[in-house]
Amino acid sequence: MTCDSREFFRLFFRELEQRSIPYVILHSYQELPDNISSDIDYAVPTSDLPKLRGIQSELARKNGWALAQTLQHGVFAFYAVLVNLENPHESLKLDACSNYARARRFLVSEEILLGNRLPYRGFYIPAPAAEFIYVLAKVFDAKNKSPAKYLPRLKELWEQDPDNAQRYFTQVFGETGRSLKEWFNHPPDDWRPLGKVMLSRNSFGPRLKLQESVRVVKRVFQPTGICLAVLGSDGSGKSTLLANLEQLLQPCFRHQQTFHFRPAVFQKKKQGVITDPHGKPPRGLLTSWLKVFYYFADHWAGWFLKVIPGKIRSTLIIFDRSFDDLLVDQKRYRLRGTSGLVAVLRHLLPKADRVFVLSAPARVIHQRKPELPLEELEKQQSTLQQLAANESRYALVSAEQTPEQVANAVCREVLLCLAAREERRS
Structure with missing residues (x-):
């Protein structure tokens, strides 16, 4: 109590x-x-x-x-x-x-x-x-x-x-x-x-x-901001979680910033809302590889130009999807034959402090958002669970819970992460 x-x-x-x-x-x-x-x-x-x-x-x-x-x-x-x-x-x-x-x-x-x-x-x-x-x-x-x-x-x-x-x-x-x-x-x-x-x-x-x-x-060497990432299939509740997290963690940080998949350092124009992310055919093999390297470079540039300065300024930084999503949902990014390349490059990128993987049975997610075939959702959930099992900074969160329960569970993990950092610095 x-x-x-x-x-x-x-x-x-x-x-x-x-x-x-x-x-x-x-x-x-x-x-x-x-x-x-x-x-x-x-x-x-x-x-x-x-x-x-x-x-x-x-x-x-x-x-x-x-x-x-x-x-x-x-x-x-x-x-x-x-x-x-x-x-x-x-x-x-x-x-x-x-x-x-x-x-x-x-x-x-x-x-x-x-x-x-x-x-x-x-x-x-x-x-x-x-x-x-x-x-x-x-x-x-x-x-x-x-x-x-x-x-x-x-x-x-x-x-x-x-x-x-x-x-x-x-x-x-x-x-x-x-x-x-x-x-x-x-x-x-x-x-x-x-x-x-x-x-x-x-x-x-x-x-x-x-x-x-x-x-x-x-302050530069002991920044007070934090970088989080949230992964999950469409329909797992990422958007709701992000909104709740921003509210719950607001007292802990001076600023907040959300990136959608990448920092977009090299993107001059903002993209509109994507209503059918799987509607276009995949690119060719060469173009797919070039696109992955482009995303890789953007993540590195964004880390130095946006993430590190943000953490120094005590910013809560959240990635709604991250580079790992290229393994989870290749169709969204119109990629072909890039799984091995992404698996190598992801280990060469700087890591978020914590990554939260929203997971639920494919049939549950399909009921919420039936646009994706059940087979594709099962494949995505399998990849997400493998990522969470193999990385100590990753936490698997049940998306079958209510939005409030999911937010409280993730918020608790973030707070414990922050408290452990304070213990190390005291």
Whole structure:
């Protein structure tokens, strides 16, 4: 029996306390943990940031969750996504920092954020002046937010500790010619120039610039995206699975991209919807071989130009069919006499992280989509099962289940794959 997101929230922050790791939940905590509607921004000391991945991974493993993603998006910032394995629709996004830095600017120190923290409903929050300067700096952190939305809360925090709020304000923005009391008498649009002031005076020094460069290089060698492929006969439910997967895995990745069979680097025009993929006769032997080499080259070019950059940018990449489909459904690609060539070339291509093979008895698929002869479907299913049996990265999934069951089963496998990657990196 797994716990829900509210209980996992309590378990995690209780664990930090037990390990003597001071923390504060930085803002929007009034309804936590009963209503978790967005990321949870919190701060811990810099020395404790590297410990978070291990703590989250251990807690997830013990409670039926998976630590699906840890993304270092700043020198002092780590974003983690945890997902309930029994109910993949339920996730928890924890965004940790120590010092608050954005756009290569050092804005608020951990001493300010964690100093004089206050207990609140079973967890800790910042002192009013600390929350004030954090929220104000976040308004101007290069995302073009409107000050009007935040000024009522900022004024409320300032009124609780005006002296420290003014002191922190001066540290971040310098002498602006107005006190905070005067600023609050001005309309929201008058606050906007403070953003340029803040960004111009808090740039990283050489040491932090070097750390930022190291972080970027590390992202290249430890990408946070993943490449998946889905194989199956027409009628096995690939399209439905892809739509469900994109929804279930959306919290884990910054971007999503789907390729239909190949990256199409060398294809200038998009093809329309193919309504009769087996309607045309096969090509000649020479043309078929040339076509296979063309697909092979396109996969390699796409790997370097699209897949690798996408994985670095934390993209969920899914191939709806892959190069292996040339073995499964030669008629679709109008090939003749290419099975041996494809069998050799497929081993020379870079591999997807996981490949899911949708399999069902040919008669079941034929009932769903009778366009293909039963004999052809039986042949395809045999080839698919052989592929799944001979490759460790391949997983056979029963397409006889309901679409929701198929999606949950595949999603669970992806989450376990991501969790294993996090374990290796922790």
